[in-house]
Amino acid sequence: MTYGHVLAALSTAFTTLTAPAAPADPFFSYERPATYEVRTERVQVPLRDGGHLACDLHRPAAEGRFPVIVYDYTAYDQLETLGRAAAWFVARGYNAAVCNARGSGDSPGHLDPFSAQEQRDNYDLIEWLAVQPWSTGKVGQTGVSYGGHSSLLVAVNKPPHLAAIIPVDGISDWYENTIYRGGIYSARIRDWQRAVAPDTLTTYAQHPLYDDFWRERSVKARWKDLDVPVLEIAGWYDRYRQAMVDNFRARPRNVWLVAGPWQHGWPAGQPADIGNGAYLAWWDRWLGGRRDAPLPAAKVTSYEAGAGGGWKSWSTWPPPGARRERLGLGGDGTLTPRPGAPAVRRFAVNTDEAPATPDERLTFQTQPYGSDLVLTGEITAEVRAAFTATDGNIAVVAEDVRPDGTATRITQGWLKASHRFGHTRAVPVRPGKTYDLTIRTWPTHYRLAAGHSLRVTVSSDDYPEIDSDAPAGHVDLRLGRGGTGITLTTWTEPR
Numbered sequence: 001m002t003y004g005h006v007l008a009a010l011s012t013a014f015t016t017l018t019a020p021a022a023p024a025d026p027f028f029s030y031e032r033p034a035t036y037e038v039r040t041e042r043v044q045v046p047l048r049d050g051g052h053l054a055c056d057l058h059r060p061a062a063e064g065r066f067p068v069i070v071y072d073y074t075a076y077d078q079l080e081t082l083g084r085a086a087a088w089f090v091a092r093g094y095n096a097a098v099c100n101a102r103g104s105g106d107s108p109g110h111l112d113p114f115s116a117q118e119q120r121d122n123y124d125l126i127e128w129l130a131v132q133p134w135s136t137g138k139v140g141q142t143g144v145s146y147g148g149h150s151s152l153l154v155a156v157n158k159p160p161h162l163a164a165i166i167p168v169d170g171i172s173d174w175y176e177n178t179i180y181r182g183g184i185y186s187a188r189i190r191d192w193q194r195a196v197a198p199d200t201l202t203t204y205a206q207h208p209l210y211d212d213f214w215r216e217r218s219v220k221a222r223w224k225d226l227d228v229p230v231l232e233i234a235g236w237y238d239r240y241r242q243a244m245v246d247n248f249r250a251r252p253r254n255v256w257l258v259a260g261p262w263q264h265g266w267p268a269g270q271p272a273d274i275g276n277g278a279y280l281a282w283w284d285r286w287l288g289g290r291r292d293a294p295l296p297a298a299k300v301t302s303y304e305a306g307a308g309g310g311w312k313s314w315s316t317w318p319p320p321g322a323r324r325e326r327l328g329l330g331g332d333g334t335l336t337p338r339p340g341a342p343a344v345r346r347f348a349v350n351t352d353e354a355p356a357t358p359d360e361r362l363t364f365q366t367q368p369y370g371s372d373l374v375l376t377g378e379i380t381a382e383v384r385a386a387f388t389a390t391d392g393n394i395a396v397v398a399e400d401v402r403p404d405g406t407a408t409r410i411t412q413g414w415l416k417a418s419h420r421f422g423h424t425r426a427v428p429v430r431p432g433k434t435y436d437l438t439i440r441t442w443p444t445h446y447r448l449a450a451g452h453s454l455r456v457t458v459s460s461d462d463y464p465e466i467d468s469d470a471p472a473g474h475v476d477l478r479l480g481r482g483g484t485g486i487t488l489t490t491w492t493e494p495r
Contacts, residue, residue, distance in 0.1 A: 022274045023311040025297045030281035034091035036060035040083060045099065047124045054106035055099035055125070056083050058090045059134060067138040067163075067287035068095040068129045072147040073122055073154075075113060075196055077105040085268075088276055094283060097129055101150075104196075113146070113197050114153060114174055114217040122154040130161035138287040142166040142279070144266050145240075149174070149219075152247070155230070156222040164286035166279060168233040169264055172243035172250075173221075175214035175423065179204055182439065183419030183426075184393055184466045187353070188239075210423035223250040230255040231282045231296075235262030235270075236305045236445055245443045248300070248317060256296050257317065259445065260303045272303050272311075306400060306410070307372060307449035309493070317443075318377040318489050327366070327454075328485040329477070335364040335456055335486075342480040349392065349460040349470050361459035362477060365401065373448040377489030379411060381439040383458065384478035389471035391429050392417045395462040396439050396486075400446070401453040410448075413441035414466055434478060456486055 022028040039061045044052040056079045060066055071086040072078075079098045086096035102121050103111030112118060122141075130137045139161045141151040148170030155165050171177045179186055185208075193200045207213045215221040230251070234244035236259055248257040258278070262270045284293035298313035314320065327335050331343025350360040381396040395414045399407040418426040420437050429435065448454060460475060461468040477484050 022272070022277075023301050023313070025301065025313070027281050027294045027296045028274050028278045030277040030284075030294060032092050032280065032284075034088075035093060036062050036091050038087045038090045045097075045125050045128050047102075047121050051102065051109055051121075052107070053099050053102065053121060053125055054079075055097045056080070058083055058086050058096040058098070060090055060093060060095070065134060065136045066093055066095050067136050067140070067283065068097060069283060069287070070122075070125065070129070070139065070141040070143075070151075071096045071098045072143040073099050073101060073125065073141065073150045074143060074146040075101045075104040075111055076146065079105065085266075089280065089283065092280060093288065095129070095135060097125070099125060111197050111199075113200065114149060116216050118150075119153050119157050122150060123157050123159045126154065126159040126162050136287075137161055138163045138289075140164045140166070140283055140287050142168065144168040145170075145264065152219045152226065152230075153217075155228050156219055156225040158225055158227075162228055164229040164231070164282065166231045166233065166282060167244075168266060169235060169238050169240050170219075170232065170244060170247070171240055172219050172246045173214070174217040175210050176220075177240055177243040180208065180210075180423065181466065182393075182414035183208075183416035183423050184414050185469065187464055187467050209426060219247065220250075223247075226251050227254055229282075229286050231278070232257045233267065234259045235264065235267070236303065237261065237263045239264065239442070241444075242440075242442045245317060252299060252316060256299055256301075258296070258301045261305045302445045304374065305444070305446045306408070307447040307452075309374065309447050312445075319491050321494070322376050322489050322491045325488045325490055326485050327488065328481070328483065329364045329456065329458075329479050331479045333362075333364055335366045335454060339483070339485070340480050342478070342483060344476050345479055346474050346476050347459060349389070349473050349475065350463075350468050351470070351472050353463065353468055355463045356459045356461060361457050363455060363457045365455040366453045368403065368451050368453050369448060371450050373454070374491045374493070375410065375444050375446045375448065375488060376491040378443050379413075379441045379489075380487045381413065381441070381456075381458075381484070382487070383437045383439060383484045384434055385417070385437060385484070386432055386434045386476045386478075387417060387429050388431050388473035388475075389429070390431060391471055392473070392475055393460045393466070393470040394437055394439055394475070395457075395459050395466065396441060397457045397459075397462060398441060398486075399455045399457070400448050401455045403451050407455060410446050411441040411444045412462055412465070413439040414462060415439045416470075458484070
């Protein structure tokens, strides 16, 4: 989850948009002038087991008590860079702590990302900050990627002085969102493992199924305890967007979702950058006790990607009025509500760490749409398939095809056939038997313009995103009436 490896993964995914700066909502335009100079010191925060965390503490250069923001708690030694960003909030009356997790930077010990130990350390950090003489006792936490997931995890541990969080590109489930998407190991994550936590190359491979090892690192397993106010910031071009949508749908009463046309990372500097106003309004409301600080006008504030319809505000996700539409995959390569007579088409399994060849994938495409199509949610694939081996992978990719034939990826989803009943157990596949498999793609808010077509590709891999670890052989897709299809979630703007 370092910025470099994730941004590289987007080279085949999406184009950059020109977008308005922020939604037309007072929450995003909220501001207060800077009041204080900033003073910084390195501190060692004591932990319950006798260890400590290395933190840079940034405080207003004034006497008095101020609320505290844990500005990031990660395994990356980026304290100076993060401290410069945190200074904007310090100048407006907040203490800010930027800390290295145990075993990273100057924090001694062994790094075990998102483990129970790391969560306990984060809990101790919050409670230590809360009782310092310069603290009001109100603590919030934010962070991007690693720091976003840390914020969510510490929230479900319920430290008494944690008042609110802002996770950016956070995660709900470390197993499903990141390591074993659809039960298939993420080829992309290994570079991060080698660079940040090499021991996990061994430990993660020892847990191919979803067990207590992963539940310990999961917010999803403890959604009932996610009860502080949560402002989720997510990007529709981010590979972890499924997690943020799932968190919102699990806890809609205390979670607000802001999703922009952003790649992985802080929105700052990206199209439709929302600035600092929303973050300040959130902290002023929940930490600073300023009742005039607004909340978002809507539970969901989302930017429509693709052909671009701008910012939308909704009460829930998918938005009210969204409808489901099923398209069948036809034996002639069409994608249509009436897919034609039953048929079988075969593709070979790709066992190489390289892009699939034409005989290793099947493609299906709609006719050009006569009007814009707005996708607001997942594209769910219902695949009827038979394998010549005792297991197999199914990868489904959806693309926006322009009249000139060029294409932009919209979303994708993957599933290992032996995980068709979930990830807690692997159920073998019987060669030649037809199985009904459901593949969830990552959610999207995307406008496909009139004159464009929707294309769906089905194969055994999605290079370079996942391992090509399916056994050699072939896959037969059952197509046409009663066969493989996809279900779209679409929305039409009220007139």
